[in-house]
Amino acid sequence: MRHWIAALTFMIGCPSLAASPDLTEIVDGHVLSGYRLLSEESADLAEAAREDCQPSSEALRGAYHEAFDAWVSVSHLRFGPSEQDDRAFALAFWPDPRGSTPKALGTFLRDEDAVVARPEDFRTVSIAARGFYALEFLLYDAQFLDAENVEYRCQMIRAVTEDIASNAAAILEGWETGYAELMRSPGNQTYRSETEAAQQFFTALSTGLQFTSEARLGRPLGTYERPRPNRAEARRSERALRHVVLSLQGTRDLADKLSDGDAALLDAFDNAIARARNLDDPIFAGVSDPQTRFRVEVLQQNVDLIRRILSESLGPKLGVAAGFNSLDGD
Amino acid sequence: MSTRRSFIAGMLASGFFPLPTWAEAGSPVFLSAGLRPDGTYVLCGLGASGEITFELPLPARGHAAAAHPTLAQAVAFARRPGRFALVIDCVTGRELARLAAPAGRHFYGHGTFSADGDLLFTTENDYETARGIVGIWDARHRYKRLGEFSSGGIGPHDIRRVPGSDTLVVANGGIETHPETGRAKLNIPTMRPNLSYLSYSGTLQDSAEPPEEMHRNSIRHLSVRRDGLVAAACQWQGDLGDVPALLATHRPGEPLHFHASATDLERKMQGYVGSVAVSQDGEQIAITGPRGGLASVFDVAGRYTGFLDEPDICGTAALPDGFAFTTGKGFVLFDRPDAGRPVRQNLQWDNHLVAGAV
Numbered sequence: 001m002r003h004w005i006a007a008l009t010f011m012i013g014c015p016s017l018a019a020s021p022d023l024t025e026i027v028d029g030h031v032l033s034g035y036r037l038l039s040e041e042s043a044d045l046a047e048a049a050r051e052d053c054q055p056s057s058e059a060l061r062g063a064y065h066e067a068f069d070a071w072v073s074v075s076h077l078r079f080g081p082s083e084q085d086d087r088a089f090a091l092a093f094w095p096d097p098r099g100s101t102p103k104a105l106g107t108f109l110r111d112e113d114a115v116v117a118r119p120e121d122f123r124t125v126s127i128a129a130r131g132f133y134a135l136e137f138l139l140y141d142a143q144f145l146d147a148e149n150v151e152y153r154c155q156m157i158r159a160v161t162e163d164i165a166s167n168a169a170a171i172l173e174g175w176e177t178g179y180a181e182l183m184r185s186p187g188n189q190t191y192r193s194e195t196e197a198a199q200q201f202f203t204a205l206s207t208g209l210q211f212t213s214e215a216r217l218g219r220p221l222g223t224y225e226r227p228r229p230n231r232a233e234a235r236r237s238e239r240a241l242r243h244v245v246l247s248l249q250g251t252r253d254l255a256d257k258l259s260d261g262d263a264a265l266l267d268a269f270d271n272a273i274a275r276a277r278n279l280d281d282p283i284f285a286g287v288s289d290p291q292t293r294f295r296v297e298v299l300q301q302n303v304d305l306i307r308r309i310l311s312e313s314l315g316p317k318l319g320v321a322a323g324f325n326s327l328d329g330d
Numbered sequence: 331m332s333t334r335r336s337f338i339a340g341m342l343a344s345g346f347f348p349l350p351t352w353a354e355a356g357s358p359v360f361l362s363a364g365l366r367p368d369g370t371y372v373l374c375g376l377g378a379s380g381e382i383t384f385e386l387p388l389p390a391r392g393h394a395a396a397a398h399p400t401l402a403q404a405v406a407f408a409r410r411p412g413r414f415a416l417v418i419d420c421v422t423g424r425e426l427a428r429l430a431a432p433a434g435r436h437f438y439g440h441g442t443f444s445a446d447g448d449l450l451f452t453t454e455n456d457y458e459t460a461r462g463i464v465g466i467w468d469a470r471h472r473y474k475r476l477g478e479f480s481s482g483g484i485g486p487h488d489i490r491r492v493p494g495s496d497t498l499v500v501a502n503g504g505i506e507t508h509p510e511t512g513r514a515k516l517n518i519p520t521m522r523p524n525l526s527y528l529s530y531s532g533t534l535q536d537s538a539e540p541p542e543e544m545h546r547n548s549i550r551h552l553s554v555r556r557d558g559l560v561a562a563a564c565q566w567q568g569d570l571g572d573v574p575a576l577l578a579t580h581r582p583g584e585p586l587h588f589h590a591s592a593t594d595l596e597r598k599m600q601g602y603v604g605s606v607a608v609s610q611d612g613e614q615i616a617i618t619g620p621r622g623g624l625a626s627v628f629d630v631a632g633r634y635t636g637f638l639d640e641p642d643i644c645g646t647a648a649l650p651d652g653f654a655f656t657t658g659k660g661f662v663l664f665d666r667p668d669a670g671r672p673v674r675q676n677l678q679w680d681n682h683l684v685a686g687a688v
Contacts, residue, residue: 080571214511214512324680325681
């Protein structure tokens with residue numbers, strides 16, 4: 001027997017869903033198109049590694065960049081098929097504050113562990129040794145470029161690229177064989193209403209931007225007293241700034257579809273993207289120099305402005321609570 | 331009321347003059363941090379009807395508070411990753427001491443006193459090595475730091491004393507963060523939360539982890555029944571389409587018992603519980619879900635018995651005959667036979683409502 005009656009009479013009415021975005025357009029035009037590209041580019045990457053597994057191979061490095069681009073563009077879609085079997089984590093294990101990726105790869109190389117020989121075995125290794133960030137070490141880090149056992153390194157590169165291709169294909173398959181329909185036509189166990197499906201996309205959007213601000217920009221920024229340029233994402237292949245641009249473009253597309261073209265929101269995205277493009281500092285080396293550091297800080301502020309508009313404007317329109325406690329996360 | 335022992339301790343601490351007790355602070359039943367409309371942060375005492383008994387300024391956003399068991403002293407913790415905690419005399423509003431996190435440490439926002447009030451324990455992050463730490467502070471000597479020990483895991487959050495014992499229980503949330511990356515979670519795929527029982531000197535007496543398939547169920551907040559039954563509230567870091575039970579109960583030596591609602595409550599809460607409280611009669615457990623805008627009550631066997639819809643509800647604490655709740659909209663609500671009118675203050679109540687010492 002509960003006694004809430006008095007409280008209920010004072011209850012503030014729950015906001016009803018004012019905006020109802022076109023879910024089919026988001027699923028088909030944003031999610032599926034993004035994962036199809038990732039799947040194709042990842043298959044090309046595995047093929048390139050089969051043809052030439054030398055880290056210096058231009059074809060291989062080119063395929064690496066293209067597939068990694070495709071991943072970053074969908075890296076905010078962290079729900080459903082990407083989370084099954086930890087597929088997204090196995091594609092992208094970063095940040096890696098304890099340096100688990102180079103440690104795990106170094107151990108393989110030293111022991112010449114036979115686990116890299118068969119894809120079904122490789123799928124069982126630590127996710128730190130899998131995915132794009134592991135591949136970056138194998139293609140760009142001196143520890144692996146200078147490796148003496150070229151044959152084993154070649155096996156590792158092929159194992160990692162095949163694993164990437166199979167994970168990307170599995171995510172796409174998960175979407176194409178059921179998950180897409182759950183979101184296009186809510187009213188099922190996973191998404192009981194259009195509101196829930198729209199809120200899932202909103203969460204992906206805001207979490208993706210938080211990651212860009214706090215990890216992609218925040219890690220190299222460190223503090224004013226102690227900047228951390230060596231923590232920039234994928235700096236060995238000079239992709240750190242590129243990831244910020246790609247992730248902003250990817251989330252902008254979702255924001256556009258989810259907000260029905262909200263001008264203020266898209267302006268904020270365009271400002272941030274333009275600023276990032278003008279930065280001319282691919283690995284955020286400038287964070288150590290007060291003269292250039294502020295430009296990275298301003299970019300981070302631009303991203304945070306987008307986040308604020310999302311939580312204060314788009315969130316409430318989609319029925320997402322923007323409360324003092326609900327936003328706190330503690 | 332102060333016991334003779336703490337009375338003497340108080341005299342010693344103050345240089346022969348007795349320190350004020352809770353009665354002189356207007357006998358608050360609860361403590362909560364809040365945000366005023368002018369943008370300033372405060373720590374408040376709340377009476378049994380939800381009235382504000384005192385309101386003292388804080389320099390930044392608070393999180394939880396710890397009430398000294400006898401003296402009218404409250405420790406207000408900065409929100410994670412804060413580096414300060416204020417010890418406030420709740421009668422005069424004077425700052426008695428300021429705890430500064432040692433180099434390389436930050437607070438998580440929770441702390442608890444030893445039964446006699448002589449020691450304060452705080453959860454902290456040794457962030458360069460990602461080790462959870464319990465800091466020890468001397469409440470009798472201006473809260474000087476005495477030492478520290480391992481919390482038994484990564485990301486310790488809530489900490490409680492098991493009643494009638496000198497055992498601490500810590501919710502190691504399992505999530506690695508670093509102040510330079512704000513609140514970004516750095517180790518979700520490998521996180522391993524646990525509940526750890528520790529002596530005052532840091533001896534690990536028992537530890538319990540969620541099962542493998544729930545390793546992303548971050549144990550964050552605790553409430554302990556008089557007999558030592560621990561209620562633990564979780565925040566799910568996995569897929570929101572797949573949220574498991576968010577409430578567990580535990581006794582040392584046993585595994586964690588998770589209690590699912592059977593009504594999809596966990597999904598409605600979006601996998602996120604803000605606070606937990608065991609009722610004073612020990613028969614019921616309340617959990618709050620600010621993201622879902624609802625609170626729910628279970629019996630201690632884990633059977634779900636009811637819920638309350640209320641936007642941004644987060645704080646909860648036990649009353650002699652039920653529960654009190656606070657919300658980010660300023661409401662203080664009651665679930666008890668004579669619930670009365672909800673009270674609304676012109677401020678936003680922060681995460682936790684802490685039962686006072688009187």
